[in-house]
Amino acid sequence: MNAEAAIVEGTSKYLIENYGRLPMAVVRGQGALIWDVDGKEYVDLFPGFGAGGVCGHCHPKVVEAIKAQADALLSHGNLFTNAPQVDLAKRITENAFGGKVFYCHSGAEANEAALKLARLAAGEGRYKIISFNNCFHGRTMGGLSLTPEAFQKGFEPMLPGNVKVDMGDLDAVAAAIDAETAAVIIEPIQAEGGVNVPSIEFMRGLRKLCDDNSLLLICDEVWTSPARTGKWFAYQYFGIVPDVMTLAKAIGGGLPVGVCVAGANCADVLVPGTHGCTMGGNPLCAAAGAAAMKLIADENLLDRALAIGERVAEAITQAGADCVSEIRGKGALIGVQIDESRQAKDVMLKCMEKGLIVCIAKNNVLRLAPALTTADDVLDKGLDILIDVLKS
Ligand SMILES: Cc1ncc(COP(=O)(O)O)c(C=O)c1O
Numbered sequence: 417m418n419a420e421a422a423i424v425e426g427t428s429k430y431l432i433e434n435y436g437r438l439p440m441a442v443v444r445g446q447g448a449l450i451w452d453v454d455g456k457e458y459v460d461l462f463p464g465f466g467a468g469g470v471c472g473h474c475h476p477k478v479v480e481a482i483k484a485q486a487d488a489l490l491s492h493g494n495l496f497t498n499a500p501q502v503d504l505a506k507r508i509t510e511n512a513f514g515g516k517v518f519y520c521h522s523g524a525e526a527n528e529a530a531l532k533l534a535r536l537a538a539g540e541g542r543y544k545i546i547s548f549n550n551c552f553h554g555r556t557m558g559g560l561s562l563t564p565e566a567f568q569k570g571f572e573p574m575l576p577g578n579v580k581v582d583m584g585d586l587d588a589v590a591a592a593i594d595a596e597t598a599a600v601i602i603e604p605i606q607a608e609g610g611v612n613v614p615s616i617e618f619m620r621g622l623r624k625l626c627d628d629n630s631l632l633l634i635c636d637e638v639w640t641s642p643a644r645t646g647k648w649f650a651y652q653y654f655g656i657v658p659d660v661m662t663l664a665k666a667i668g669g670g671l672p673v674g675v676c677v678a679g680a681n682c683a684d685v686l687v688p689g690t691h692g693c694t695m696g697g698n699p700l701c702a703a704a705g706a707a708a709m710k711l712i713a714d715e716n717l718l719d720r721a722l723a724i725g726e727r728v729a730e731a732i733t734q735a736g737a738d739c740v741s742e743i744r745g746k747g748a749l750i751g752v753q754i755d756e757s758r759q760a761k762d763v764m765l766k767c768m769e770k771g772l773i774v775c776i777a778k779n780n781v782l783r784l785a786p787a788l789t790t791a792d793d794v795l796d797k798g799l800d801i802l803i804d805v806l807k808s
Contacts, residue, residue, distance in 0.1 A: 486700060
């Protein structure tokens, strides 16, 4: 049995099989490249399922920050504070809408914090949350309650008071609001749901409905930020400001960081005793996140996200593959709509055979989210494989 087969076998023997993992064991990553245990190289245009999103695998600046912090202190709980968590919070809030942050480790936990914050801010008796069909907000009971029914099967009952409407339908949102509604949660671009971009008018209308009804507007930016779409945060495309924003995946530079950012109007409702996370804001992960945020600013990765998005769209469009019916998204969050003649999953698996990692999303969409540090020649190498598979 070769090394990869042994790891794959050990995975099914010792790990709960809740993921449908592919039979590939990875050992090393550098930028937009990743290697399996047998030494096969892949161009990774979907690093870390979003978590390697800004700087790619093992960016030297992030690794340097992690090593320095690892020599000093890994974690200490939240009886005390530390400099890296302040540094990361400052970089987030100063590029967003001010306010303050709560730290945890994942997107689902960040959304849990947002839900609890929203209930406290709304006051007693107001607990309902409006979310959108095709959304995804995580696998905890709170996040799951917001997410479409297909994910909820077998886990009912959900939290009470969750109402789902179509993204884009302001009348439906208005009709869903009542005296018990506390908040609306939306991804500024639905990622798992198929890379669906709402209109500016819809997002502005949503903001107005929230203002008129004293509801918190929560933007779940777990996939879309930081920098992935060409803005620090994707809400910035719509000329609106949310009350609360949640972050995870790429904000940790490759380590687990979840963040709930709350505006000055609501941050202070979470007082001691209301919420917590033992290792949230630990200096090791915060240092990695702060290094990633610094990299975005130092290397102007906002513009790079836009350039990557344009290069990918142009290459696929010019190739003229019959099965591609639309390319959508913003910056380097790219959805390629595959028509009924092909299965996006087959395309993904064929790409993998040929040394390219891409992913899929709902409704037969192929999903690319290259690291923003990906050089043009590596990007082109990956696109050549993708185009070859799309046209075969
Ligand atoms: C928009 C969005 N929110 C929340 C989550 C949950 O994040 P995590 O898997 O880190 O809990 C995801 C995961 O893909 C997501 O796409």
